[in-house]
Amino acid sequence: MGRIILRNMVLLTLISVTITSVFTVGAVYKIYNDTTRSELKADALFVLGLIDERDDLDQLTDLRAIQNFHTRITTIATNGEVLFDNWADHEQMDNHLSRREVQGALQDGFAESFRLSSTLGSQTFYYAVLLDDGTILRFAKTTESVIFTLYRLLALIGLIVLGVTLVAIFLAGRMTEGIMTPINNIDLDKPLGNDVYDELSPLLTRIARQNRSIDQQLSLLQHKQAEFEAITSNMTEGLIILDSTMRMVSLNSSALSILNPETATAQEFKGKSILLLTRDMDLQRAITKSLLGERAEVILSVNDKSYEVYLNPIFDGNSIGGLILIFLDITQKYEVEKMRREFSGNVSHELKTPLTSISSYSELMKNDMVKPQDIQKFSQHIYDETQRMIALVEDILQISRLDEKVVPNPRVSVNLLELAKEVVDRLEPVAIKKDVTVSVTGESLSIYGDRQVLFEMIYNLCDNAIKYNRSGGKVNMDCVSHDGKVVLKVSDNGIGIPKQYQGRVFERFYRVDTSHSKKTGGTGLGLSIVKHAVKHHNAEIKLESVENEGTTIRISFLAESRRLG
Amino acid sequence: MRHHFDSLLDQLNDAMIVMGSLIESAISSATKALVEQDKQQALKAIAFDQEIDQKEKDIEALCLKLLLQQQPVARDLRQISAALKMITDMERIGDQATDISEITILLADTSYIKKLEHISLMAIETGKMVTDAVDAFVQNDLVKAHGVIDADDIVDNLFVTVKNDLIVLINEDVANGSQAMDLLMVAKYYERIGDHAVNIAEWVEFSITGTHRNSLK
Secondary structure, eight states: OHHHHHHHHHHHHHHHHHHHHHHHHHHHHHHHHHHHHHHHHHHHHHHHHHHHHHTOTTHHHHHGGGTTOSSEEEEEOTTSOEEEESSSOTTTSOOOTTSHHHHHHHHHSEEEEEEEOTTSSEEEEEEEEEOTTSOEEEEEEEEEOHHHHHHHHHHHHHHHHHHHHHHHHHHHHHHHHHHHHHHHTOOTTSGGGOOOOGGGHHHHHHHHHHHHHHHHHHHHHHHHHHHHHHHHHHOSSEEEEEETTSBEEEEOHHHHHHHOTTSOOSGGGTTSBGGGTOOOHHHHHHHHHHTTTOOEEEEEEETTEEEEEEEEEEEETTEEEEEEEEEEEOHHHHHHHHHHHHHHHHHHHHHHHHHHHHHHHHHHHHTTOSOHHHHHHHHHHHHHHHHHHHHHHHHHHHHHHHHHTOOOSOOEEEEHHHHHHHHHHHHHHHHHHHTOEEEEEEOOOEEEEOHHHHHHHHHHHHHHHHHTSOTTOEEEEEEEEETTEEEEEEEEOSSOOOGGGTTTTTSTTOOSOHHHHHHHTOOSOHHHHHHHHHHHTTOEEEEEEETTTEEEEEEEEOGGGGTTO | OHHHHHHHHHHHHHHHHHHHHHHHHHHHHHHHHHHHTOHHHHHHHHHHHHHHHHHHHHHHHHHHHHHHHHOOOHHHHHHHHHHHHHHHHHHHHHHHHHHHHHHHHHHTTSOOSSOOHHHHHHHHHHHHHHHHHHHHHHHTOHHHHHHHHHHHHHHHHHHHHHHHHHHHHHHHOGGGHHHHHHHHHHHHHHHHHHHHHHHHHHHHHHHHHSOOTTSOO
16 A cells, blocks of 8 residues: 555656656746847847948948857858858858848848757857848857756756655655554444544445354354254264364264263364274274265174264265264163063073973873872872963063053052052961961051052062061061152061172062072062062162061152152 | 374374274284184184284385485484384284184184183283283373383283193193193283283383383483
């Protein structure tokens, strides 16, 4: 900007100085010429006056006296011969007949002319008059020519140009600063609040408009970013975005805790290679494959957990800009599948055992290989085994029903104390056989639930307490209200459960002592049914047991289950 | 220029990690094959060796290119020269895993004359050493590198135990001799893997501190 202003100013100065000089010189020169000419004429008239007065040509010789007269005077004969010259020797001079002023004087009596010297450095004005005696009197005056004048003035003009240019540079600097300072001081955040040149207001308005749209876009972007972060940081699935060189563009906290639970923040891994987080060969191969444009899936095992990793290439036009990796925890799915497989295996095994005995007993009887007195005993065996199978199938049905969560029974108000008493009535024969006393104590409290399921639950708990007991043992069922919850406590002083098995007793078909269970005739599903029933009612179960001292199981029903309490 | 150099260094780092993962996988496959007498796993471990050899050549070429074209100094130079030395040890580990797997295939159809308890321990310990050595390199972790160097004694002691057990077995029955020899070889290979892991850790230490244990002070 400063340069442009300076250039224009210098240019302007040069042009104006040149034009001014040329015109001034021209004008002055014209005035000067006119003056010279009129002076010449005046001199001529003066000399002619002198000649008239004397009326004597001889006097011409007197003209020599005025040799140093400021005007050159020449006398020329009609044939052009120079008769006299007051500045030079007339005999050296050539014939002047062809001169314009001489010719003009011969014709009109007087004439003027003007000639530039051969060097253009000077010019001469001539004034010729034809005298009565036929001679021509010529006056001449020599002055500097316009070109010479200009040439002489050149140094001065140059000086002026130099001076003006210096002033221009200074002024241009000042001007630029003067123009730019307010522009530089414009507050672009609030463009309309500035009081500067009117010429700038369209620009400022445009900037204001752009600022607004930038702000809008920025807040939109920030919002999007926050949204993205909220989603990714709250999702349980791990998410990693890789660029084409396997560096992590983004990763969420779940991904970090899956791959490297020890390190603190996802931030420090941004921009680094994924190889720093996992060196799993299968995953590396899948990444390499995906970077060629193929989708891939791979199972990744980290710290006893299994993850399914989905790799999706991100296409950027035709090339691949990166990868999206999603980690899904499939540990539970795996476990459930494993449990299902085990369950069906167990069921088949449990069903096969009684069937094998039934089959062999009946085969013996069919083949008449049993003594008649033993038939009673054999039938008893067969009966016992079928009873066992029925119990087992019933339990399996019950547990499957609870598994599927399709319990058709409506939820009603159930009085736990009465239900417990009912169970005791039902189990009385078993208790008497085992010589175990069963008592029910506590308040009469009701909860809201599935009567059938609750009955099975208490039945199984009580049944276990009686079965895994010693002769002369005691079982107590206590129903109390505690902290707004209804708690059913079933305690016995039986054989108890060893510490190391306590975590597993709720598993299906799990038995602490298989040989003992055979005798007591359990199916191994009792506590599993209890667990399901508890879950079905959103209740909590707690098991406390000391080996050889007894077991206490507490089931607390949450307050909201007591609607009709 | 510097940017280009940095990206080449990153590339080297990545390649080293990949090679590290390859040897980790080779060892774990070889160990699994040995313990479960699984021929398939053994073949898998052998298949890794080719890839490891290829990676060694790639890294070597990359290191030489870096040295020749970029003339690195100080830390960068140490890192590159350490990498050049480390890949030799890594490649040897890959070879040992192959050797173990070959013996595994040989023994796959016969039952072992003794329980592999100590050899399994060696396998676990050396596997951990290799993982830690690679980790130390990846994370520039001096403490982990020292851990690897210290763990070598455990493996050496286990090797002596295995050797003594096998001597007892041969004394009991000369027929055990042939398998005892094979198992001794396996134990020796694991012991060598441990030594190579220590070498790697020492080079990691050099790359970080600039001094190598075996250098004259």
